[in-house]
Amino acid sequence: MGSQIDKLLEKYWNGETSLEEETLIKEHFKKNPALGNEGQYFRYLADQKKVSYEGSTSTLRKKTWLSAAATITIGLITAGLVFNDAKKDPFAIDDPEKALQATKEALLMIGSELKQGQDHTLELTKINKAKEELQDDS
Amino acid sequence: MKKFVLTLFVFSAASFAFGQGAVVSKYFDKFEDDETFTKVSVSSKMFSLFTEMEGNTDDEKEFLDVISKLKGMKVVASEKVSDPKGLYSSAISDVSKAGYEELMTVKDAEENVKISIKEKEGIIEELILVAGGKEKFAMVSLYGVIDLKQVSKLASMMRMSELKYLKNLDGDEE
Numbered sequence: 001m002g003s004q005i006d007k008l009l010e011k012y013w014n015g016e017t018s019l020e021e022e023t024l025i026k027e028h029f030k031k032n033p034a035l036g037n038e039g040q041y042f043r044y045l046a047d048q049k050k051v052s053y054e055g056s057t058s059t060l061r062k063k064t065w066l067s068a069a070a071t072i073t074i075g076l077i078t079a080g081l082v083f084n085d086a087k088k089d090p091f092a093i094d095d096p097e098k099a100l101q102a103t104k105e106a107l108l109m110i111g112s113e114l115k116q117g118q119d120h121t122l123e124l125t126k127i128n129k130a131k132e133e134l135q136d137d138s
Numbered sequence: 139m140k141k142f143v144l145t146l147f148v149f150s151a152a153s154f155a156f157g158q159g160a161v162v163s164k165y166f167d168k169f170e171d172d173e174t175f176t177k178v179s180v181s182s183k184m185f186s187l188f189t190e191m192e193g194n195t196d197d198e199k200e201f202l203d204v205i206s207k208l209k210g211m212k213v214v215a216s217e218k219v220s221d222p223k224g225l226y227s228s229a230i231s232d233v234s235k236a237g238y239e240e241l242m243t244v245k246d247a248e249e250n251v252k253i254s255i256k257e258k259e260g261i262i263e264e265l266i267l268v269a270g271g272k273e274k275f276a277m278v279s280l281y282g283v284i285d286l287k288q289v290s291k292l293a294s295m296m297r298m299s300e301l302k303y304l305k306n307l308d309g310d311e312e
Contacts, residue, residue: 091166091177091212096187099180103188103211106178106278107204110267111293113251114286117242 009038161236161266162212162279165229169214178213185209185282197295204292208282215276226250226270229277233266241265241286249274255284262286 008025011017017025026046029039093099169175189206193199219225230252234240238254245251249271256264262284269276 091179092181093178093184096184099184100188100191100205102178102213103180103185103205103208104201106211106213106280107201107289108293109276110253110265110278110280111289111291113244113253113267113269114242114290115293116251117244117253118290120244 161229161232161238162214162277164232165214165277166212169216172216174218175214175216178211180211182209182281185211197292200288200295201292204285204288207285208280210281212279213277215278216274218273219275222270222273222275225275226268229268229270229275233268238264238266248272 005025005028008017008021012022012025026042029042030046032039093102166177166179169177185205185208188202191202193202233252233254238256241253241255243250243252249269251267251269253265253267255262255266263281265280265284267276267278269278
């Protein structure tokens with residue numbers, strides 16, 4: 001038996017064994033768990049065959065789901081950006097000269113209001129001063 | 139999972155960026171088809187173009203200096219509004235709800251003007267002006283770095299000579 005296995009193993013490492021012969025080798029090592037390195041190798045091969053597909057398909061499905069989610073998210077963001085851009089566009093001024101003019105006018109408007117506010121504050125201080133003086137007099 | 143969080147972060151950052159000017163955008167949408175409303179938007183791209191320009195006179199240089207720090211501008215305005223008071227008060231409440239701080243209010247017989255700002259570490263990053271008159275209504279918003287001193291200085295330096303695009307926004311009757 002031992003010599004037969006040795007011959008088969010030699011054939012195996014040369015890559016000349018048939019499937020049946022390989023099964024013979026595997027069964028031999030299965031029956032003799034005490035055998036060394038080569039035994040471990042063949043038992044490992046047998047164990048790997050037992051690994052079922054179920055686990056791997058579920059992770060595969062998970063991955064597909066994740067990538068689908070990612071694609072949808074990216075799509076949504078892009079759509080959102082494009083939509084927002086389109087929403088902003090209709091009133092955007094394309095002519096730099098006009099845009100400059102409009103900015104100028106807006107800034108001047110804000111500036112004049114700011115100035116007006118300051119002037120009013122000045123007036124108020126004046127009035128308050130006058131009031132204080134009047135009160136002091138009385 | 140990390141990617142997911144990152145995606146969410148990017149998404150929220152993007153929506154934050156578009157959140158700027160959301161108040162004015164609301165009025166853009168509201169009066170989109172209303173021809174009596176002037177709607178103007180100047181993009182950050184346009185402002186980046188302006189930085190290439192050089193002024194000839196002192197006030198032009200000052201003006202360009204101010205706008206070189208801006209990133210965007212939006213204006214909604216109309217000279218004939220059916221309910222300017224209602225529009226003014228709803229705009230004011232929208233502005234304060236959006237987290238703007240009131241800077242100043244000017245009230246006179248002609249109109250009410252309120253300027254509100256958003257500050258970050260002492261720098262004004264957003265400014266909204268809401269004006270409501272007897273018939274007029276205007277909302278002007280600026281984004282970027284806004285130097286109030288410079289802006290009010292501009293107003294005294296330059297004259298409102300050619301009001302072509304934002305007519306009658308200055309509050310003076312023509």
